Amino acid sequence: MRDPASKKDVALEDMASGCVGCVTRSLCLGEGLNQQQLKGLERIITIRGPYRTGQAIYRLEERFNSLFIIRAGTVKTESVSQEGNNLVDGFFFQGDVFGMEAIGSATYEHDAVALEETWVCELPFEQFESLCQFVPRLQHKIMLLFGQKMRHTNQSIVHGRCQSVEQRLMGFLRMLCQKSVLQDEKCRSSVQLVMTKGDIASYLGLRPESLSRALRKLQSRGIIRNHGKRVEVLNVSAVSSEVCK
Amino acid sequence: MRDPASKKDVALEDMASGCVGCVTRSLCLGEGLNQQQLKGLERIITIRGPYRTGQAIYRLEERFNSLFIIRAGTVKTESVSQEGNNLVDGFFFQGDVFGMEAIGSATYEHDAVALEETWVCELPFEQFESLCQFVPRLQHKIMLLFGQKMRHTNQSIVHGRCQSVEQRLMGFLRMLCQKSVLQDEKCRSSVQLVMTKGDIASYLGLRPESLSRALRKLQSRGIIRNHGKRVEVLNVSAVSSEVCK
DNA sequence: TTAACGAATTGATCTTGGTCACCGAATGGG
DNA sequence: CCCATTCGGTGACCAAGATCAATTCGTTAA
Numbered sequence: 001m002r003d004p005a006s007k008k009d010v011a012l013e014d015m016a017s018g019c020v021g022c023v024t025r026s027l028c029l030g031e032g033l034n035q036q037q038l039k040g041l042e043r044i045i046t047i048r049g050p051y052r053t054g055q056a057i058y059r060l061e062e063r064f065n066s067l068f069i070i071r072a073g074t075v076k077t078e079s080v081s082q083e084g085n086n087l088v089d090g091f092f093f094q095g096d097v098f099g100m101e102a103i104g105s106a107t108y109e110h111d112a113v114a115l116e117e118t119w120v121c122e123l124p125f126e127q128f129e130s131l132c133q134f135v136p137r138l139q140h141k142i143m144l145l146f147g148q149k150m151r152h153t154n155q156s157i158v159h160g161r162c163q164s165v166e167q168r169l170m171g172f173l174r175m176l177c178q179k180s181v182l183q184d185e186k187c188r189s190s191v192q193l194v195m196t197k198g199d200i201a202s203y204l205g206l207r208p209e210s211l212s213r214a215l216r217k218l219q220s221r222g223i224i225r226n227h228g229k230r231v232e233v234l235n236v237s238a239v240s241s242e243v244c245k
Numbered sequence: 246m247r248d249p250a251s252k253k254d255v256a257l258e259d260m261a262s263g264c265v266g267c268v269t270r271s272l273c274l275g276e277g278l279n280q281q282q283l284k285g286l287e288r289i290i291t292i293r294g295p296y297r298t299g300q301a302i303y304r305l306e307e308r309f310n311s312l313f314i315i316r317a318g319t320v321k322t323e324s325v326s327q328e329g330n331n332l333v334d335g336f337f338f339q340g341d342v343f344g345m346e347a348i349g350s351a352t353y354e355h356d357a358v359a360l361e362e363t364w365v366c367e368l369p370f371e372q373f374e375s376l377c378q379f380v381p382r383l384q385h386k387i388m389l390l391f392g393q394k395m396r397h398t399n400q401s402i403v404h405g406r407c408q409s410v411e412q413r414l415m416g417f418l419r420m421l422c423q424k425s426v427l428q429d430e431k432c433r434s435s436v437q438l439v440m441t442k443g444d445i446a447s448y449l450g451l452r453p454e455s456l457s458r459a460l461r462k463l464q465s466r467g468i469i470r471n472h473g474k475r476v477e478v479l480n481v482s483a484v485s486s487e488v489c490k
Numbered sequence: 491t492t493a494a495c496g497a498a499t500t501g502a503t504c505t506t507g508g509t510c511a512c513c514g515a516a517t518g519g520g
Numbered sequence: 521c522c523c524a525t526t527c528g529g530t531g532a533c534c535a536a537g538a539t540c541a542a543t544t545c546g547t548t549a550a
Contacts, residue, residue, distance in 0.1 A: 079399075081407050089403055101399055103392030109399070129388065133381055140374060146391040147348030153395075154324075154346055154354070157402050158334055161450035162326050165507075197528060205406040210507055212529050228516085228528075410537075442498065455537055457499055473498080473546080 015049060015071060015119045018042040024071050027095025029123075029141050037135050044127040047071070049119030057112040057120060064102040066122045070094050073118025074194045077101075077110035078202075088202040091115075091195060093179040097145060115194045160205070165214045168204050170239045173224070177233060190232045260294060260316060260364045263287040269316050272340025274368075274386050282380050289372040292316070294364030302357040302365060309347040311367045315339050318363025319439045322346075322355035323447075333447040336360075336440060338424040342390060360439045405450070410459045413449050415484050418469070422478060435477045 014023055019030050019042040030041050049071070051057060057068060057075065068075075075092040089110060092098045102108045103125065132139035156175070160168045176191045193200070201211040215226045223239065225232040233239050259268055264275050264287040275286050294316070296302060302313060302320065313320075320337040334355055337343045347353045348370065377384035401420075405413045421436045438445070446456040460471045468484065470477040478484050 079404075081404055082412075083407065085407065087404065087407065089399060101392065101395045103395075104389035105392060105396065109396060129381070129385060132384060133378065136374070136378055139377060139384065143374065143387075144349035146395075147346065147350060149395065150346045150348075150391075150398075151350065151354060153398055153402075154334060157398075159324075159326055159332065161402075161406070162328065162330065162332065167327075196526090198526095207508060208528075209509085209530085213507085216529085441496095452538060453498070454500080454539085458537085461499085 015047060018047075019045065019121075022071070024069075024095050028069055028121075029097065029138065029145070031141070033135070033137060037137065040131055040135060041138070044124055044131060045069075046122045047119065048122050049073075049117075051114035051118045051120070053114060053116055055114050057114065057118075058099070058108050059111050060109070061107045064099070064105055064108050064125070066124045067097055067099045067103075067128065068112070069097050069121040069123060071119040071121060073120075074115040075112050075118060075120075076115055076195060076199060076203075077112050078199075079110045086202065088195075088199045091199075091203065100146070100149065115199075165204070165206060165210060166218060169211070169214050169218065170223075172200065172204060173231065173233060174239050177236075177239070189234075189236055190230060193229050193231060260292060263292075264290065267316070269314075269340050273314055273366075274342065274383065274390070276386070278380070278382060282382065285376055285380060286383070289369055289376060290314075291367040291369075292364065293367050294318075294362075296359035296363040296365070298359060298361055300359050302359065302363075303344070303353050304356050305354065306352045309344070309350055309353050309370070311369045312342055312344045312348075312373065313357070314342050314366045314368060316364040316366055318365075319360040320357050320363060320365075321360055321440060321444060321448075322357050323444075324355045331447065333440075333444045336444075336448065345391070345394065360444075410449070410451060410455060411463060414456070414459050414463065415468075417445065417449060418476065418478060418484050422481075422484070434479070434481055435475060438474050438476060 017023075019025065019028075019038045020035065022028065022030070025031060025038075030038050033041065048057070051073070060079065070092055072094060075096075075098060076088050077090045077092070077098060078086050078088045081087045089101075090098070098112055099108065101110065128138075128142075132142065156168075156171060160171065163171070173191065176193075177189070180191050197211055198208045201208045204211065206214070215224070215231075218224045219226050223233070223235045225234060262268075264270065264273075264283045265280065267273065267275070270276060270283075275283050278286065293302070293313075296318070305324065315337055317339060320341075320343060321333050322335045322337070322343060323331050323333045326332045334346075335343070343357055344353065346355065373383075373387075377387065401413075401416060405416065408416070418436065421438075422434075425436055442456055443453045446453045449456065451459075460469070460476075463469045464471050468478070468480045470479060
């Protein structure tokens with residue numbers, strides 16, 4: 001991650017442009033908007049970054065004002081369980097919107113923490129709501145996003161409860177491959193983990209030890225190779241298929 | 246439930262009125278709208294009912310067109326897990342909106358099934374989106390609803406994963422008491438279960454046997470009394486307090 | 491009323507994942 | 521460069537909840 005030639009070291013000029021020239025636009029809320037509408041969106045967003053690994057974009061109980069969209073990098077959101085453990089609620093990648101759980105609440109519900117060098121667009125929510133009044137397409141897009149988010153949660157978390165650890169893990173790897181492909185055309189069968197194994201375990205509702213064992217089992221079944229921070233998917237079709245085990 | 250004097254036998258005339266005279270309005274999307282705005286909402290909704298116990302309001306893979314709001318009664322949504330079991334994803338009570346997971350999808354993601362005599366308002370989503378363009382307050386309300394829903398899911402499901410069965414069960418009973426209070430001012434410490442124990446177990450991610458044992462444990466601790474379809478909450482403060490066990 | 495079915499409960503046993511203890515490797519700060 | 525700290529992995533053991541099998545209870549149907 002300190003490698004100066006790494007793709008993660010984002011060109012500053014790419015990050016300075018507004019919505020109209022944004023390289024991430026095809027993934028973003030701005031997708032499908034015309035020039036004028038994009039200008040409207042551009043007027044209310046603020047580009048923020050670079051956040052360094054471990055830096056917070058917002059913190060639990062800070063006043064909620066804005067949604068955030070990732071231009072480059074990765075973010076996790078985490079909260080604190082009743083027992084006082086940290087609990088990772090989500091990972092967010094290029095083009096993803098985060099902060100939505102705070103809508104209708106006075107304050108944020110999580111810490112949002114950068115997992116690598118990260119740039120985001122800050123989208124003040126009140127102004128965004130006003131803009132939606134004038135741009136039906138934008139209103140529509142945010143609704144789609146809500147629906148997607150609910151479906152994803154239901155699929156991965158609710159249905160995850162009646163899956164084995166290995167199934168849930170494969171689902172996670174599948175998601176990671178899909179998201180990584182967006183960032184990086186090549187090597188869709190190998191994933192560089194930007195989060196710790198502990199974070200992944202927490203996200204999957206496991207102890208780190210159990211995740212470690214599950215990875216070992218998948219490796220012994222020839223489905224993956226687990227090299228520390230890099231996971232190779234050897235049997236793509238096994239991981240891709242919904243029904244497995 | 247066959248008792249003719251039961252509060253569940255809804256007066257037909259109450260169900261015939263539009264939004265303006267609706268008894269459920271204080272719970273509904275229409276809350277806070279002026280007469281004219283309510284009329285707009287009233288124009289696009291259709292009142293449907295009565296649905297009998299077990300009847301579907303919509304089914305998995307049917308074309309998604311509308312959200313639904315409960316005027317009277319109770320609904321569960323359920324889907325099918327990979328292993329082919331039914332999986333209860335949610336319970337919905339008076340004033341609750343369901344069908345939101347299907348937004349942005351061509352078809353519904355669940356079966357929605359009435360658990361008792363039930364009346365709903367059908368809200369065609371496209372027309373609703375158009376209406377939101379003209380009624381900022383309505384757009385704002387639906388956004389709040391999305392945020393609430395996401396927070397609720399995160400709280401109950403995600404955080405539920407690191408709770409004991411008894412804690413999750415108490416959380417469920419707490420929710421049930423709150424919702425029942427809305428329907429029925431008296432006896433807030435006793436809940437008539439309209440869903441089966443099997444449904445509750447599924448919703449909590451348990452086997453029916455495990456739920457039964459958990460109920461017995463709470464009873465032996467003097468917190469509840471479990472009489473088949475009726476659950477009495479003896480120690481309200483224990484169930485109400487967030488942190489328990 | 492009785493028969494029949496599904497829901498609820500109970501006990502015995504097994505499995506999965508959690509807990510605890512430890513070690514080695516990687517990472518970051520002085 | 522070294523040391524401290526965090527991260528990742530392993531084994532032994534334990535406990536919560538699943539599974540299987542049997543019984544009781546309640547509701548509906550005949």
